[in-house]
Amino acid sequence: MKREKLASQLSADLAVLQRKWHAAVQSGQALPSYEEVMLGSLGRLADNMALLELSVARPGVTRTGRYVQQWLGDERWDIPLDTLSPDCAMALVQVASSALQNKRPYLSTAHFVRDGIVQKYVLLALPTASRWGNTLVGVYVNEDGLRYNLLDAIFSSTDDGIVSLTAIRGSDGRPFDFQIVHLNEGASALLQQSVNALQWSLLSGGRNFLCEPAVMARLLALVDSGGQDSLSIDTDNRNLSLGVTAFGDIVSLTISDITSLKKREESFRLLFDGNPMPMWVFDAATTEFLNVNDAAVQHYGYDRDAFLRMTLREIWPRDEWAAHSLALLQVGDSYQSGGNWRHLKADGTEIQVMTFGRRVVFNDREGFLVAVVDVTERRKAEAKIAHMAHHDGLTNLPNRALYQERLQQALEQARGGGGRVAVLCIDLDLFKNVNDSFGHPMGDRLLRCVADRLRAQIGGNDLVARLGGDEFAVVLASVASPNEASDVAARLIELVSAPYDMDGLEVVIGASIGIALAPGDGDDCDVLMRSADMALYRAKAAGGGCHHFFEKEMDRQAQRRRDMERDLRHAFARGEFDLHYQPLIDLAEDRVSGFEALLRWHHPERGMVSPADFIPIAEDIGLIVGLGEWVLRQACLEAARWPNDVKIAVNLSPVQFRSRNLVQVVISALAQSGLSPRRLELEITESLFLADSEANLATLHQLRSLGVRISMDDFGTGYSSLSYLRSFPFDKIKIDRSFVKDLTERPDCLAIVRAIAGLGRSLNITTLAEGVETVEQLDALRAEGCHEVQGFLFSPARPAAEIAGLLMKFGHAASKAA
Numbered sequence: 001m002k003r004e005k006l007a008s009q010l011s012a013d014l015a016v017l018q019r020k021w022h023a024a025v026q027s028g029q030a031l032p033s034y035e036e037v038m039l040g041s042l043g044r045l046a047d048n049m050a051l052l053e054l055s056v057a058r059p060g061v062t063r064t065g066r067y068v069q070q071w072l073g074d075e076r077w078d079i080p081l082d083t084l085s086p087d088c089a090m091a092l093v094q095v096a097s098s099a100l101q102n103k104r105p106y107l108s109t110a111h112f113v114r115d116g117i118v119q120k121y122v123l124l125a126l127p128t129a130s131r132w133g134n135t136l137v138g139v140y141v142n143e144d145g146l147r148y149n150l151l152d153a154i155f156s157s158t159d160d161g162i163v164s165l166t167a168i169r170g171s172d173g174r175p176f177d178f179q180i181v182h183l184n185e186g187a188s189a190l191l192q193q194s195v196n197a198l199q200w201s202l203l204s205g206g207r208n209f210l211c212e213p214a215v216m217a218r219l220l221a222l223v224d225s226g227g228q229d230s231l232s233i234d235t236d237n238r239n240l241s242l243g244v245t246a247f248g249d250i251v252s253l254t255i256s257d258i259t260s261l262k263k264r265e266e267s268f269r270l271l272f273d274g275n276p277m278p279m280w281v282f283d284a285a286t287t288e289f290l291n292v293n294d295a296a297v298q299h300y301g302y303d304r305d306a307f308l309r310m311t312l313r314e315i316w317p318r319d320e321w322a323a324h325s326l327a328l329l330q331v332g333d334s335y336q337s338g339g340n341w342r343h344l345k346a347d348g349t350e351i352q353v354m355t356f357g358r359r360v361v362f363n364d365r366e367g368f369l370v371a372v373v374d375v376t377e378r379r380k381a382e383a384k385i386a387h388m389a390h391h392d393g394l395t396n397l398p399n400r401a402l403y404q405e406r407l408q409q410a411l412e413q414a415r416g417g418g419g420r421v422a423v424l425c426i427d428l429d430l431f432k433n434v435n436d437s438f439g440h441p442m443g444d445r446l447l448r449c450v451a452d453r454l455r456a457q458i459g460g461n462d463l464v465a466r467l468g469g470d471e472f473a474v475v476l477a478s479v480a481s482p483n484e485a486s487d488v489a490a491r492l493i494e495l496v497s498a499p500y501d502m503d504g505l506e507v508v509i510g511a512s513i514g515i516a517l518a519p520g521d522g523d524d525c526d527v528l529m530r531s532a533d534m535a536l537y538r539a540k541a542a543g544g545g546c547h548h549f550f551e552k553e554m555d556r557q558a559q560r561r562r563d564m565e566r567d568l569r570h571a572f573a574r575g576e577f578d579l580h581y582q583p584l585i586d587l588a589e590d591r592v593s594g595f596e597a598l599l600r601w602h603h604p605e606r607g608m609v610s611p612a613d614f615i616p617i618a619e620d621i622g623l624i625v626g627l628g629e630w631v632l633r634q635a636c637l638e639a640a641r642w643p644n645d646v647k648i649a650v651n652l653s654p655v656q657f658r659s660r661n662l663v664q665v666v667i668s669a670l671a672q673s674g675l676s677p678r679r680l681e682l683e684i685t686e687s688l689f690l691a692d693s694e695a696n697l698a699t700l701h702q703l704r705s706l707g708v709r710i711s712m713d714d715f716g717t718g719y720s721s722l723s724y725l726r727s728f729p730f731d732k733i734k735i736d737r738s739f740v741k742d743l744t745e746r747p748d749c750l751a752i753v754r755a756i757a758g759l760g761r762s763l764n765i766t767t768l769a770e771g772v773e774t775v776e777q778l779d780a781l782r783a784e785g786c787h788e789v790q791g792f793l794f795s796p797a798r799p800a801a802e803i804a805g806l807l808m809k810f811g812h813a814a815s816k817a818a
């Protein structure tokens with residue numbers, strides 16, 4: 001019967017039976033009666049029915065229709081289930097049990113294999129109750145028409161080729177050819193011919209790889225010997241694997257395309273053998289090396305054969321045997337060594353490695369494929385970087401970071417044990433001179449020598465560090481008393497001050513040391529270091545070559561200085577600065593020849609702060625550059641309002657020269673104010689020549705070439721005032737007021753003033769005496785031939801608003817007006 005017809009009859013039968021069952025159910029009863037459902041009225045359907053009784057000692061099929069008898073292959077009635085074929089028994093029991101459990105009809109399907117053919121059956125179980133009180137299940141069984149060949153299904157489910165051959169024997173009884181009796185689609189694809197073309201064909205007449213004489217010979221040999229064989233065939237860029245089994249004259253072939261597998265193997269081999277990273281496979285149980293690549297042979301230095309006779313243990317340093325073995329026991333299917341392991345090379349050198357392993361089967365042995373990264377150089381570099389992070393590159397002494405770490409530790413220990421810690425800040429005296437005179441390479445050598453001497457003295461828990469430049473520091477982790485710290489400081493000063501032999505050149509420097517103690521001078525690193533720094537400042541101020549302990553007063557001074565710095569930074573924006581002007585008197589003409597602009601700071605709380613106090617601070621914090629520019633512009637603007645023959649003198653700080661745009665600022669101030677350059681005098685001090693004098697001289701020349709006049713202020717107070725007169729053509733020398741002050745009482749001062757005035761005359765430089773307070777001083781200066789004077793005798797510096805009055809007062813006969 002056609003499948004469609006079978007299917008429609010099947011669904012009609014199922015519908016009838018279910019309707020019948022439901023119609024037979026009486027109200028109040030769980031199951032309909034057996035008699036109602038099964039007896040009398042089933043007609044054609046009775047052929048497909050089996051009656052099951054499960055609730056008895058030996059469950060079985062009590063009645064069967066004709067169709068069911070064929071299905072069971074058993075025509076008896078009352079067949080115990082355990083004597084039925086298992087597939088039928090299981091299908092019946094499952095559907096009947098489900099129906100009884102649910103107390104309603106239960107539909108199920110089952111597949112059965114008969115003569116290699118798979119058939120699908122539908123089973124409908126109808127639970128009923130017999131009048132004798134037992135339950136009986138009627139099971140309708142019918143085929144749904146779907147059948148297929150099991151072997152074909154299996155064969156076609158694989159891409160592998162399956163071919164059955166039968167040997168053809170000649171008259172001599174020997175096999176000489178084969179006929180293909182069966183093949184699947186996979187074989188057809190691999191042999192590149194259709195199933196129809198191949199089936200029943202002779203291999204001898206074929207054109208595929210099975211027909212190759214070498215293959216045929218192997219197949220024929222196997223017919224004789226029986227058993228199994230396997231062949232590898234490379235054809236048409238494909239790698240094929242042939243499995244052959246002979247049963248008498250029947251030869252069964254399985255053909256697999258292993259091209260991609262081969263490629264994978266090849267890539268693996270390439271990855272392993274040609275890998276620049278050392279790799280090996282070792283046996284998981286014995287740790288024997290099963291394979292090693294060229295990189296491993298080269299890197300470790302064992303020759304391949306020796307390597308393959310070794311176990312892992314032989315490349316482990318003895319002290320790591322236990323740790324290595326334990327780690328191996330704990331690895332899973334893959335591992336990556338967390339830390340570094342050490343391995344031994346053939347020449348006995350140790351390397352640090354990281355290993356990456358994966359469990360593999362190699363030549364049928366369980367093992368691990370391992371890749372090794374030699375991190376020896378990386379670790380050395382890391383160690384070097386770590387060292388560099390904590391050490392000074394020049395002297396190899398600990399640096400500030402390590403110093404602070406150690407100081408912190410010492411403080412914590414002292415806190416716990418009640419000890420005392422001393423911090424010694426060391427600054428070299430005269431080191432700058434060596435650097436300036438002999439150059440930086442010599443300076444560097446000297447620093448290394450100093451470091452060596454300090455290192456030789458400071459050891460144990462104590463530490464000496466270089467903090468930068470010529471600054472060193474010592475932490476004495478435990479000192480019994482301040483005296484002990486003082487003794488160490490004195491010893492270090494003596495040590496550092498001993499002469500250094502630099503290639504036959506004797507170099508002498510000194511050292512100053514500031515000492516701070518904890519507890520007392522500070523409880524944490526920063527405070528303690530600051531305290532030691534303040535003490536060092538005091539030692540330096542005392543002339544160097546000595547040590548000084550921190551005192552609380554230093555802290556107060558430092559605080560005052562910090563306050564001043566803070567206030568100074570805001571003073572400009574708050575408009576707290578002002579310029580006052582002090583008249584300069586020309587003695588020959590007896591009139592005001594100009595004014596010196598002097599900066600004033602009106603502090604909101606402190607009142608008037610002297611420039612002598614705040615200008616050095618403004619210089620230190622770099623504020624003087626902006627402030628000096630403001631002074632210059634302001635003074636030029638003011639002077640532009642004065643008569644044309646009245647000059648303006650403006651003080652310049654050496655720091656302003658460092659800014660390198662001083663000339664531009666002067667040009668701009670002149671242009672902005674319209675003041676003639678001839679009316680501007682710039683006052684500089686000798687300190688300008690102490691550093692970078694070449695550049696500063698060049699700037700001075702540029703300024704002078706603008707037409708601006710240059711005065712040397714505070715003349716006579718520096719170390720080599722006279723020599724500076726040779727280096728630059730000054731327009732004016734201002735004789736320092738310290739000489740003027742005692743002019744009339746001290747012959748030496750008079751002699752100095754006389755000498756400077758004479759110098760001025762012979763070099764054609766105007767001389768001005770500062771700080772003239774008395775008529776006697778004025779007379780003496782006039783007698784010595786000074787050209788100009790300035791001082792309280794005439795007027796202190798006054799605000800701009802009073803200039804007109806001063807000019808009026810001293811415009812003519814100034815000396816008389818004073």
Ligand SMILES: Nc1nc2c(ncn2[C@@H]2O[C@H](COP(=O)(O)O[C@H]3[C@@H](O)[C@H](n4cnc5c(=O)[nH]c(N)nc54)O[C@@H]3COP(=O)(O)O)[C@@H](O)[C@H]2O)c(=O)[nH]1
Pocket residue numbers: 582596597598599610611612615628631651652653713714734737770771772773790791792793796797
């Ligand atoms: N770079 C800059 N320096 C400046 C500026 N303004 C001032 N200064 C420098 O500050 C120092 C102190 O100045 P100051 O307190 O203003 O003192 C000046 C005069 O007031 C003082 N003077 C003048 N006559 C007398 C006197 O008869 N007796 C006496 N005891 N003092 C007197 O001398 C100072 C002027 O000195 P000098 O500059 O050397 O001519 C001082 O060094 C100023 O230079 C500035 O804007 N920039």
